[in-house]
Amino acid sequence: MKPNVKKLPGSKSQKILSRLNKINLGGSITYPFVHSHKGQGCYFYDVDNNLFLDFASQIASNPLGYNNKDLKKIIQKHSKREPIKYAGQDFIVKEHLELLEELLTITPKTLNSAFLINSGAEAVENTIKLCMRKRPKTKFGISFKGSFHGRTLGALSLTHSKEVYKKNYLQISNKKLSFNEDASDQLKKIIKKNGSSSIGFVIMEPIQGEGGYNVASKKMLKDLRKTTKQYNIPLISDEVQSGMGRTGEWWAINNFNVTPDLMSSAKALQVGASIANKKFTPESGAISSTWGGGHILDLALGLETIKIIKRKKLLNNIKKTGDYMKKRLNELNIKNQRGIGLMQAFDLDNKKMRDDVLIECLKNGLVLLGCGHEGIRLIPPYITTIKEIDQAIDILDSSIKRCTKKLFKHKGLICSYMNCGDTPT
Numbered sequence: 001m002k003p004n005v006k007k008l009p010g011s012k013s014q015k016i017l018s019r020l021n022k023i024n025l026g027g028s029i030t031y032p033f034v035h036s037h038k039g040q041g042c043y044f045y046d047v048d049n050n051l052f053l054d055f056a057s058q059i060a061s062n063p064l065g066y067n068n069k070d071l072k073k074i075i076q077k078h079s080k081r082e083p084i085k086y087a088g089q090d091f092i093v094k095e096h097l098e099l100l101e102e103l104l105t106i107t108p109k110t111l112n113s114a115f116l117i118n119s120g121a122e123a124v125e126n127t128i129k130l131c132m133r134k135r136p137k138t139k140f141g142i143s144f145k146g147s148f149h150g151r152t153l154g155a156l157s158l159t160h161s162k163e164v165y166k167k168n169y170l171q172i173s174n175k176k177l178s179f180n181e182d183a184s185d186q187l188k189k190i191i192k193k194n195g196s197s198s199i200g201f202v203i204m205e206p207i208q209g210e211g212g213y214n215v216a217s218k219k220m221l222k223d224l225r226k227t228t229k230q231y232n233i234p235l236i237s238d239e240v241q242s243g244m245g246r247t248g249e250w251w252a253i254n255n256f257n258v259t260p261d262l263m264s265s266a267k268a269l270q271v272g273a274s275i276a277n278k279k280f281t282p283e284s285g286a287i288s289s290t291w292g293g294g295h296i297l298d299l300a301l302g303l304e305t306i307k308i309i310k311r312k313k314l315l316n317n318i319k320k321t322g323d324y325m326k327k328r329l330n331e332l333n334i335k336n337q338r339g340i341g342l343m344q345a346f347d348l349d350n351k352k353m354r355d356d357v358l359i360e361c362l363k364n365g366l367v368l369l370g371c372g373h374e375g376i377r378l379i380p381p382y383i384t385t386i387k388e389i390d391q392a393i394d395i396l397d398s399s400i401k402r403c404t405k406k407l408f409k410h411k412g413l414i415c416s417y418m419n420c421g422d423t424p425t
């Protein structure tokens with residue numbers, strides 16, 4: 001297959017998007033097309049029959065690409081069930097157990113229990129609640145500059161990537177560390193001043209996602225683990241974006257030989273999960289949710305996703321294609337190339353250039369995402385091939401070349417979508 005875009009936005013997409021924009025309370029729509037549900041592997045068609053190569057994977061939530069035949073079988077198997085959604089923390093379905101058991105085959109040994117929930121933000125929210133319940137003297141939590149942990153008020157309090165997410169919103173108490181090798185010393189200073197028991201937890205992304213695909217150094221994480229262990233402060237690895245295989249290891253933290261006390265997962269897992277040692281279990285009623293752990297289809301798809309990644313040895317594919325993508329990116333006129341496996345990014349000279357290039361790529365059928373201030377991330381499905389990476393890098397290369405020409409300017413309807421580099425998380 002080859003990406004093929006005739007007009008962007010096409011007329012059918014444009015009609016749907018403008019109707020939606022009138023009644024959508026979430027702000028203006030960012031991407032200039034509407035999915036048709038047709039597609040295969042890393043490619044999808046929009047309703048105007050434009051064909052795109054997807055290196056954004058539904059913001060890391062579509063690890064196996066479009067119309068995966070094994071996942072379709074799961075959907076068919078459950079198609080006659082009604083209801084498909086149960087109040088899953090109180091009224092149990094077997095799929096809940098099956099997903100938990102499978103999930104715990106891929107987590108570090110000491111992280112031997114999990115709580116299922118609806119989204120990444122809620123997964124984070126519940127990991128911090130689990131910590132705080134066990135630490136009654138908690139006065140604040142600790143996260144990192146540049147972090148993104150979600151948009152519920154707890155998770156958002158710990159988010160520091162962009163001001164727009166937080167303005168006017170009340171926060172839970174928190175302090176932040178620099179995302180570099182000073183982190184552990186900064187933490188020690190906070191401990192010295194406030195006492196370790198006043199710290200509920202330290203939460204970090206081993207590779208910061210929305211904040212810019214910043215990769216932690218081994219030393220930073222090793223020192224942080226040492227200090228948190230020494231003072232008995234729970235360390236949470238937020239794996240909502242980086243986990244479930246994206247880096248070629250099941251969890252991004254595995255790349256650093258560090259074991260956290262808790263993890264949050266979602267996106268590629270289909271459901272949210274707070275994962276920890278069973279000793280973190282609170283008294284009944286302390287955490288719950290009506291729908292968490294009750295959406296049969298999501299549970300079954302999450303389970304099958306893990307099984308497919310194992311069966312098809314996709315972690316190996318991620319390492320192999322990730323290395324190749326790194327090598328090809330290295331040939332381009334870009335800055336600050338970074339990332340692990342199929343979680344990679346680079347910077348352009350400024351935000352305008354980044355947004356221009358994202359749009360130019362889209363016009364040529366390649367879907368990418370922004371990150372940080374002037375970054376672009378490449379996160380294709382785990383099944384991607386060398387050929388698809390070549391296609392993507394060629395489109396990216398020619399788009400960068402066009403956009404860096406003097407007097408380059410996008411024109412027409414597409415200009416209403418120029419903020420698509422900003423908002424995806």
Ligand SMILES: Cc1ncc(COP(=O)(O)O)c(C=O)c1O
Binds near residue numbers: 120121205238242266
């Ligand atoms: C690292 C991280 N944590 C938490 C979240 C929040 O997940 P959700 O959007 O599913 O609430 C995200 C979303 O991008 C994320 O990247």
